[in-house]
Amino acid sequence: MSYDRGLEAQLREDLEPHAPRAQKMFGGVCFMVRGHMVCGVHKTGALVRVGAPNMAAAQALSGVGPMTMTGRSMSGFVDVTPEAAGDDAIRARLLALALSFNASLPPK
Numbered sequence: 154m155s156y157d158r159g160l161e162a163q164l165r166e167d168l169e170p171h172a173p174r175a176q177k178m179f180g181g182v183c184f185m186v187r188g189h190m191v192c193g194v195h196k197t198g199a200l201v202r203v204g205a206p207n208m209a210a211a212q213a214l215s216g217v218g219p220m221t222m223t224g225r226s227m228s229g230f231v232d233v234t235p236e237a238a239g240d241d242a243i244r245a246r247l248l249a250l251a252l253s254f255n256a257s258l259p260p261k
Contacts, residue, residue: 156181156194160238164192164199167248179222188261191251199233201247204254211250214243229254 161182165173168191173184179200183193192201200220203211205228211217216237220230237243 156196157198157235160199160235161194163239163244164194164248167244168192171252186252186255187258189255189258191255192248194238198235199238200227200230201233201251202230202254203247203250204229204257207250207254211247214246216240216243217247 161175164184165175168184168186171186171191173186173191176183176185178190179193179195181193181195183190183200185191190202192199201211208219208229208231211231212219214237216234217231220227220232231247233243233247
C-alpha cells in the first residue's frame with residue numbers, strides 16, 4: 154500500500170510559502186521547514202508535529218489523535234485520518250499549530 158499522493162501535493166502547496174523540503178520517511182514523505190519536520194503523509198493518513206504544548210488543541214479537532222509507531226506514542230505528533238487531512242479548515246488549523254511550534258525551535 155502506498156501513501157496518498159494527492160494529500161502530499163496538498164500539503165506541499167499549503168506549505169509552499171515556508172519553503173518546505175520533502176524527505177522520504179515512515180513509508181511516505183515528510184515536509185521539513187527550517188530543518189525540522191512539520192508534517193507528512195503515511196499509508197493511513199497524515200502526521201503533524203504540533204509539539205507538546207499544542208497537543209490538546211490538535212486532538213480536540215475531529216479525526217485527530219495521538220501518533221503511535223511500533224506501539225509507542227510519538228510525543229508532540231498527531232495522527233490525522235484521511236478525511237480530516239482532506240478538510241481544508243482542519244488541515245489549516247493543524248498546520249498553523251505545527252508552524253507555530255516549528256518557529257519556536259532553533260534553526261538547523
